[in-house]
Structure formats: C-alpha cells, structure tokens
Amino acid sequence: MIKRFAFDKFSALYLWALFMLYFGITKPHSFLTQTSFKLVVIENVFTGVLAIAFMVPLATGTYDLSVGALMSMSLVISAYLSKHHTMNPVLAMFVALGACGIAGFISGFFVVKLRVNSFIATLGMSQVITAFVLHTSSQSITSAFPQSYMDIGSKPIFGLPRFVYFMFILAIIVWFVFEHTPLGRYMFAVGGNPEAARLAGVRSDRMIWGSLVASGVIAGFAGTVYSWKIGNYATSIGPGYLFPAIAAVFFGASQLKGRANVWGAMIALYALAWGVKGLQLTFTSNTIWIEPLFQGVSLLAAVSLASRQGIIKVPRRKSPAPGLTDPEIVPAMAGDTGATVEIPDDQAGNAP
Amino acid sequence: MLRIEHLSKTFPGQVALADVGLEVAPGEVHALVGQNGSGKSTLIKVLAGYHQPDVGAGQAWVDGEPLTLGDGQAAAAAGIRFVHQDLGLVGSISAVENIALTTGYMTGRGGRIRWREEVKRTREALAGMGLSDVDVKAPVSALPPSQRTAVAIARALVGWENGAKLLVLDEPTATLPGNDVQRLFEVIHRLKQRGVSILYVSHHLDEVFELADRVTVLRDGQRAATVPVGELNHIGLVELIVGHHIESTTATAATGGGEPVLIVKGLHGGTLKGVDFDICPGEIVGVAGITGSGREHVLPLIAGQIPRDGGDVTLAGRQIANYQPRHAIDSGVAFVPAERGVRGTIGTMNVRENLSISDLGRHFVRGRLRRRAEVAETKHWIQRLSIKTASTESAIGSLSGGNQQKVMFGKALRLSPKLLLLDEPTQGIDIGAKDQIHRLIDEAAAEGMATLVASTDTDELVRLCHRVIVLTDGRIRATLVGDHIATKRIEHTQLESSRRAS
Numbered sequence: 001m002i003k004r005f006a007f008d009k010f011s012a013l014y015l016w017a018l019f020m021l022y023f024g025i026t027k028p029h030s031f032l033t034q035t036s037f038k039l040v041v042i043e044n045v046f047t048g049v050l051a052i053a054f055m056v057p058l059a060t061g062t063y064d065l066s067v068g069a070l071m072s073m074s075l076v077i078s079a080y081l082s083k084h085h086t087m088n089p090v091l092a093m094f095v096a097l098g099a100c101g102i103a104g105f106i107s108g109f110f111v112v113k114l115r116v117n118s119f120i121a122t123l124g125m126s127q128v129i130t131a132f133v134l135h136t137s138s139q140s141i142t143s144a145f146p147q148s149y150m151d152i153g154s155k156p157i158f159g160l161p162r163f164v165y166f167m168f169i170l171a172i173i174v175w176f177v178f179e180h181t182p183l184g185r186y187m188f189a190v191g192g193n194p195e196a197a198r199l200a201g202v203r204s205d206r207m208i209w210g211s212l213v214a215s216g217v218i219a220g221f222a223g224t225v226y227s228w229k230i231g232n233y234a235t236s237i238g239p240g241y242l243f244p245a246i247a248a249v250f251f252g253a254s255q256l257k258g259r260a261n262v263w264g265a266m267i268a269l270y271a272l273a274w275g276v277k278g279l280q281l282t283f284t285s286n287t288i289w290i291e292p293l294f295q296g297v298s299l300l301a302a303v304s305l306a307s308r309q310g311i312i313k314v315p316r317r318k319s320p321a322p323g324l325t326d327p328e329i330v331p332a333m334a335g336d337t338g339a340t341v342e343i344p345d346d347q348a349g350n351a352p
Numbered sequence: 353m354l355r356i357e358h359l360s361k362t363f364p365g366q367v368a369l370a371d372v373g374l375e376v377a378p379g380e381v382h383a384l385v386g387q388n389g390s391g392k393s394t395l396i397k398v399l400a401g402y403h404q405p406d407v408g409a410g411q412a413w414v415d416g417e418p419l420t421l422g423d424g425q426a427a428a429a430a431g432i433r434f435v436h437q438d439l440g441l442v443g444s445i446s447a448v449e450n451i452a453l454t455t456g457y458m459t460g461r462g463g464r465i466r467w468r469e470e471v472k473r474t475r476e477a478l479a480g481m482g483l484s485d486v487d488v489k490a491p492v493s494a495l496p497p498s499q500r501t502a503v504a505i506a507r508a509l510v511g512w513e514n515g516a517k518l519l520v521l522d523e524p525t526a527t528l529p530g531n532d533v534q535r536l537f538e539v540i541h542r543l544k545q546r547g548v549s550i551l552y553v554s555h556h557l558d559e560v561f562e563l564a565d566r567v568t569v570l571r572d573g574q575r576a577a578t579v580p581v582g583e584l585n586h587i588g589l590v591e592l593i594v595g596h597h598i599e600s601t602t603a604t605a606a607t608g609g610g611e612p613v614l615i616v617k618g619l620h621g622g623t624l625k626g627v628d629f630d631i632c633p634g635e636i637v638g639v640a641g642i643t644g645s646g647r648e649h650v651l652p653l654i655a656g657q658i659p660r661d662g663g664d665v666t667l668a669g670r671q672i673a674n675y676q677p678r679h680a681i682d683s684g685v686a687f688v689p690a691e692r693g694v695r696g697t698i699g700t701m702n703v704r705e706n707l708s709i710s711d712l713g714r715h716f717v718r719g720r721l722r723r724r725a726e727v728a729e730t731k732h733w734i735q736r737l738s739i740k741t742a743s744t745e746s747a748i749g750s751l752s753g754g755n756q757q758k759v760m761f762g763k764a765l766r767l768s769p770k771l772l773l774l775d776e777p778t779q780g781i782d783i784g785a786k787d788q789i790h791r792l793i794d795e796a797a798a799e800g801m802a803t804l805v806a807s808t809d810t811d812e813l814v815r816l817c818h819r820v821i822v823l824t825d826g827r828i829r830a831t832l833v834g835d836h837i838a839t840k841r842i843e844h845t846q847l848e849s850s851r852r853a854s
Contacts, residue, residue: 180720182712189709192700199657199695200709200763201681259700 011302012255012264016271023278030281034159041160042229044273045167046071046222050245051252051265052167052174053218057211058249058260059178060204061191062118064212066107066126067219067245069133070100072238074223076133079144079233089149093227097220103129104216108209122212126239134235141233153228163225170218175262187211188259243292247299248272254302272298353378353549354432354518359410359421361394361403368394370573371409376518379547381540383560383581385593386570387754387782392553395570396522400434401427414517431517435524437780439504443493447503448474450492451510477506483535496643505539519543520551523780525559537563555782557589571595594784613802614771619663622649625826626663631771631802636793638813639806640842641823648690650823651773651806655687656680657695668770681710686769688760690776690806696760697748703759704730704744710763733762737792754785761792772796772803778812790815810839 023031030036050067057064074096081092103125110121154161178184189197190207198204226237251272252265276294280287354376361369369391376382386392397403398410401424412419414430441450448470452458458466458473474488486499495503501524508519521540525533540550540563552564560567561581569576569592576592584592612630619627624646631637641647652658654665659675666672673679680687689695698706708715708726715726730744737758741751748756757777764772774793778786793816797803807813813820820832822845830845832838 182716182721185705185709185712185721189698189701189705192698193695195695196689196698197709199655199677199687199689201678201711202709203678 012268012271019275027281047244049222051248053215056215059187060208060211064215065122068239068242069126069129070219071222074220079141083144100216100220104213108212112205112209145231247295251302356412360406380565381550383564383567384553390570391573433508434520437523441492447488451507518549522553615666617664620661621653623826633800636797636803636817638817638820645823646826651775684770686764686767687773702745706748754781772801774805810842
C-alpha cells in the first residue's frame, strides 16, 4: 500500500503542491488569486486537448506528431469557410473536424498499409498539412466568427468558459475508453506487443489506423477551442503547442499507472502550468523563456526518474527477431518486446 | 578453476539463492540444472555481473585468484565467457560485425576497418565449429536459429587464446534442431580436449548425461547436490531436481473417435508444399520434423500467424480464412504460439490483462468492462492451472517462464476451443511445469478438444500424442500411430530425407 503513494508515481502532484506552497508564500497577492487560477486553467486547454489527441495513438504504440499542424488546419478551415464563404460557423467547424479526421486517415494509410514508421509518417504529414494551411491563408484571419458561435464554447459556467468543461468531458471519455472498454484494452495490447495482440485476435491495424483518425479529430477540436476562445486565425497557431502537449503526455505517463494515461497527463500539464505561472510572476520583465525551459527540465527529470526504474520505454513498432536483443550480456525479460510504457513489479520473480 | 562459496541473493520478497556453492574443475564440463525458480539463472546472472550478490554474501575464486562477484568486467578479465539463451546478438547487423562488436575491429591505416580480415576471422571461427556455409555478411536476424547460436558461440570463442578459461553456456540447445545439437556437442568435446572448463546450463537431462562430467543441482535457491554424472541415472537426477520421488507418466487417454473436426487439405505456405491431415475430437496429433521441414509453419498457417499460399482448412464444417487470426478464433481455434515472449505475452500488461485479452466481450456488460468479474475469472484460472503469481495484477514478466506459459494456456483454454494449437508448448520450461502442462493437454483432449502439437522435443510428442505426423522437406513423410510412436523412430524418420542437407 505504501508503494501506491511512491514519489515516482506521484511526482507531479508533489511538484504541484510544492509550487502552490512556494509561490503562495512568495507571491501571495498575485499567485493565489482567482484571476491567475482562471488564467492558468483556460490558457492550457489547447495543450490539454492536444495532449489527449497525442495520447490516443500513443496507446497503440504510434506517434502522431501532426497534432499541432492539425490544430492549425482545423482553425484555418473553419475561419476561412465562415469568413470567405459565409458558411454557418457550426457547419464550418464540423467540416474542419472532418478534414482533420481525413488527414489522420491518410497518416494511417502510410503507417498501416505502407508500413512507414509513425514518427516519420506523421512528421511528413505535419509538413504537408502546414503547406495546406499556408496555402489557404498566409495572413491572419480576424473576426471570422460571430459572437453567437463563440458563445457556444466560451460562455462561462461557474466562472470558467464552457470549453474547459468540454476538455474534461473529452478527458473522461478517453479515460473511460482506455480503462473500461475492450477497445482501450486492445489499444494498449497493440502498443505492448502488436504481434501478440494480433494473434490474440486483436485487429492491430485497425486499432492503429482508427487511433490516428481519432487523434486527428481531437487535434482538430483543439483548433475549435481556439476559435471559441480567440476567434482569430494566425499562421503561427498550432505547432507551438505540440511540445508542451507531448511533454505533458510523457511526464504524465510516468504518473499513477505507469503508462500513458489521461489523468496523469492532466495532472502533469497543470502542475507544470502552475510552476510556469509562478515563475512568470516572479520574473516580471521577459518571461517567454520560462515556459520551454520549465517544460524541458521537468520532462527530462520526470522521465529520467521513470526510465531509471524501467517504467517508461521509448515505443518501437517492430518486435526484435527472436533471440536477438541488446548486445550487452543482459538477459532479456520475457515479453519484453515493443513496449510503450511498462510497469514491472519487482524484478524478483523474473524467471530466476 | 572456478570456486564460488556462500553465495546468497535476495530479491524483494524472494530468496533466489541461499548460501550456494559451486566448483568447476579445470577441463571439466559441469552441468547446472534445476527447475525454473531454483536459482540457476540468478547464479549465472550474478556471475555475469547482471545482478549483485547480497552484501558480504558470496566469495569466488578463479584459479585461486579472488573474483568480485557481480562485476561483469572482472568476470570477463578473469576469462569467463557467456553465451546466453537469448544469444545477445544484434539482429540488424552481420555475423562479422557482431563478432567485431565484442572484440573490436581490426583497423588499418587511418582507422580503416580491415574488412577482408574480419570476414576471414569470422569464417574461420565458424569453420572451427563445422559450419562453413554461413552467410557471414547477412544480417544475423536473417540466419536460421541454429546458425545464430553458432555465431553467438563463435563470438564467445573468438579471442579464446587470450585467456578465456570458462565458457558458460546457458540453455544453448533450447531452439536447436537435433542434428545441430550434435554439432554443438562436438564443439564442446573439442573445447574440453583443449582443457577449457564449461559450465553448461540446461533443462535437457539427456544432454547432461551425454556431455557433463559432474552436475550441480539447485533446488529452491539451494544446492541440492553436486555429483559425478556417472553415479546417477535419469530418474535419480530428476528426483534430485524436484526433491521427491516421482512416478513416470505416459499418455493414457484413448484416441477420440468419430468424425474429424479439423480437415486440412493441400496446405501450402512457408516451407510447406501441400500437407493433408485431419483430427478427431479428443485426439492429440503431433507434428515432428527438423527445422526447415515445415514443422514450424503448420500451426502458424492454420492460426493465421503467417499467410497461406494455398490449401483449405476446415474446422467443424467451417472454412478458416487465410491470415486472419480473428477469424480463426471466431471459428473455434485457440493458438498458443511458439516464442512466448515475442508472440505470446504482452510485457506491458499484467497477468489478468494477458489472460483476458483473448475474449474481453464476456466481461463487457452494459457498456463497461466489469473488473470484478474479470479478476474472479483470472483467479479461477490461476487456481485451475496452479499458476504461481503474487496476484492477478502482477506484471507478466515477473512470473517464471513456466508460469507465463500457463497463463498463455489459460488464455487459450478459456475460449473453450474446438481446436487447440500448441506450438512448442514447453520450450525452455522446467520439468515440473512441463509435466503440469502435459497433464493440462491430456485434460483438454479428454474434454473433447482436438489438439495439434508441434514440437522439437520428440520425447514430448511421444508422451502426448495419439498420432504423430513427421514432416520432411515440406511434406508428410510418415504418420506414426500407437506403438509406432517412439522417440528413436520419429528422430530417425525426420532425418531420412534431410541427410543431404546436413
């Protein structure tokens, strides 16, 4: 039971508490206010949604590096259609989400049918998508959406805009699918050992393909949230959220369960966000550098801690040929093939 | 030569080795045997420096010089070489490069690698083992398993002159076909003549009797005995290993009668060139053959692991689609693949998740996986198959090989299949667990499942099967029934037409 509250599995929560305490003491009047609370929550919704988008294919051992580009594609399509074609913005939104799903489907084609490594396939797709975005509009599109549309997502409930709740609903859905449905179990099985999963009757290819479509739509939804909150399109929006989202997912994967999980990512995301906020309030002048530094350092620290204990492994798609592992004289663990993130219990009974 | 005393190793919650000693005399082949969990892997891992011994527990000497246990570099410097069961080769590079990885490249002017000499060295090393036809420039993963083992041994032997004194062979024959085993034995004999000591870890007791001078038996982390092999017989050794008197068991189940449930016609694919057979309910049919005969492809072709090039597979009147494991399962096939770690277990998941992945639908009630029912079912199988695990939530990798395999059995049996496909069901598993698994197979057949077992272990086929199909060169060479199923006969038949190959 004590192990359940081990530092490594809850480092983000401890970190969060530390930030609250430290900045609460040093900056009580600016940090512990309703305004900063709201700001932190709202500003991180895009990252949160993108993190969920990234996590879905990651469960199947597949990277989707195009989520940032997809966010901007969703935004440019809905903004462009509703401004230049005076399309109903809600309809434009669905067109945009559909387009993102199709983009995910194309990535899936490369990964599943042509057996391209997902890292490379989605990196390539992200560039093609960026090209499409820039071709559609190389300038910003302002006041594209009517207030009535933006109200759908940003009308406040209990002081926070609706899209915050939408993100949590999305998180609950993904969490439920991951933890309480066969689908989620199949996805993690594919992520753990694609060949074993296939032989157990899991349609591994469909899982991977489907997860890329889902991540496309969810990443598109991040663009929708942006359209509700800001309402403007600019070329720079989207890709910048990729790293923080990935950082939250990997930091989060070291938390709680020891594999990619929704609440771990959410906790990691907000623990970091509060730290960033505190530092921004401490260094008031130039604060842009704080966020990347902070995210980079904490990601390295958290994942190092987890890797050292064998909790996280970099996903690989291919299983090694039988009998072939590291050149070291280290006997491989049984079942240790293409793992995303794994929790070994004790090393003890490892076929001694 | 090598002397270890008072070695203890404790893992959290488990004593792996307790006050163990081991002495290997110069020029001796010393066998190390014991069930999975007896501590022999741990002992090897401590010697290799992968595990540290408990603080202050364990001293060792090589030729009278103290050796620090748990230090891989010290062991290497003292002249101890290892060939592990998983061989430790890098699959994507060639035999030449694998050997150079450990020995260092021979370089010429300007750091240029002298490839021609590297190739020559590798060829000579392999030729010294009687293998002159290995493609030393091909990626090692493209080589047949027997050649891979040879490369790993060659790698350990290269630079032997430079002070290697003890060769540790950990389950070297686990994946080798019969004739390659003999070839390995010749190599071992040759090394022995050169005065090299060998520590030989194996589950195959026949090999112990054939090779070893003395044998050390570990049981529950303690040394049960060290005896000259000449003073033991087979049963005596088995009793030392399991720690109590055993009665030998043989297949007794009667052949199931009636209509065949599985009909295979003209099966092509892999190395198979047209194979026909059928199985009745309750019947256990074995597939024998040396590696390359097609033995290793029969079950994968039926289960959809690899694609068929032709042929029909019909189970209870229903065609099983080609290369679709899902369809095979839905038709009533349950498959326990060979190479458990690669195709069977999902290392990221626990015992429960590994077991229930074969059918989650039964626990998916009103839109939700019912965790409690799933745990209850898992406990049922843990009990029924006597799986040794701390809990349903233990990582699958924390179980011993035999217990992992039992989980794989549970995963298959819970489907209540019409056809049970078992590919190398007891590969690398200790005798105790092996016997339990054999009983499970008997029981499954008694319940009316048709069972097809492919195995390189001929004794296993003799023990289990009502009928044995012997394959050579992709075709059925013979079908042995009843009293004709005997180890010698199977081994003789499977080598009949492959003499020219070897």
